[in-house]
Amino acid sequence: DAKTTQPTSMDCAEGRAANLPCNHSTISGNEYVYWYRQIHSQGPQYIIHGLKNNETNEMASLIITEDRKSSTLILPHATLRDTAVYYCIVRPTDSWGKFQFGAGTQVVVTP
Amino acid sequence: ETGVTQTPRHLVMGMTNKKSLKCEQHLGHNAMYWYKQSAKKPLELMFVYNFKEQTENNSVPSRFSPECPNSSHLFLHLHTLQPEDSALYLCASSRRPPSGPPSGTDTQYFGPGTRLTVL
Numbered sequence: 001d002a003k004t005t006q007p008t009s010m011d012c013a014e015g016r017a018a019n020l021p022c023n024h025s026t027i028s029g030n031e032y033v034y035w036y037r038q039i040h041s042q043g044p045q046y047i048i049h050g051l052k053n054n055e056t057n058e059m060a061s062l063i064i065t066e067d068r069k070s071s072t073l074i075l076p077h078a079t080l081r082d083t084a085v086y087y088c089i090v091r092p093t094d095s096w097g098k099f100q101f102g103a104g105t106q107v108v109v110t111p
Numbered sequence: 112e113t114g115v116t117q118t119p120r121h122l123v124m125g126m127t128n129k130k131s132l133k134c135e136q137h138l139g140h141n142a143m144y145w146y147k148q149s150a151k152k153p154l155e156l157m158f159v160y161n162f163k164e165q166t167e168n169n170s171v172p173s174r175f176s177p178e179c180p181n182s183s184h185l186f187l188h189l190h191t192l193q194p195e196d197s198a199l200y201l202c203a204s205s206r207r208p209p210s211g212p213p214s215g216t217d218t219q220y221f222g223p224g225t226r227l228t229v230l
Contacts, residue, residue, distance in 0.1 A: 043221035
């Protein structure tokens with residue numbers, strides 16, 4: 001069963017910030033939120049992950065609500081190369097290798 | 112080369128052929144994975160290797176046979192495949208500590224995939 005809910009698709013203007021929402025209302029206290037993206041027919045690319053605190057790296061920022069039931073991935077300045085399917089994954093801590101990918105959000109960045 | 116590489120990138124084979132997919136990671140990781148991604152479906156985990164030992168097989172048919180000779184290389188041997196096995200096959204790797212419980216932070220890094228077509 002999917003543990004996350006994401007919109008099916010989103011459009012974003014080039015140069016603007018892209019805010020990708022994810023609901024994970026059944027998340028457990030020690031489960032991480034991971035984000036990957038997959039450009040058409042390529043392997044998924046790791047973006048960022050977090051537990052409770054907001055996180056930022058060179059690719060994106062991850063904002064996790066205080067109750068941890070939802071999060072938002074922010075691409076600060078979207079480019080055409082950011083067009084991809086973005087996956088939000090809740091990572092269980094009780095086993096290895098259990099990245100359960102859902103359908104993700106198809107993000108299209110337009111000029 | 113850096114990261115995770117996969118060869119070949121594209122493969123077309125008949126149902127009676129035997130072929131192998133190769134994955135190599137240059138990240139110093141000790142766990143490797145095979146995933147399958149069929150058209151319009153989510154990624155499905157197939158096999159997991161931890162320190163060269165297979166730790167997970169998600170009910171994959173025996174016509175798929177994995178091999179992990181060392182922590183840097185992973186193979187997927189294919190024989191007597193069916194057209195429905197046509198898919199993108201992805202390899203991934205991660206770093207796990209040698210002992211202790213899972214922590215949920217072993218980030219997986221993926222290769223570019225092999226696009227397999229079975230005729």
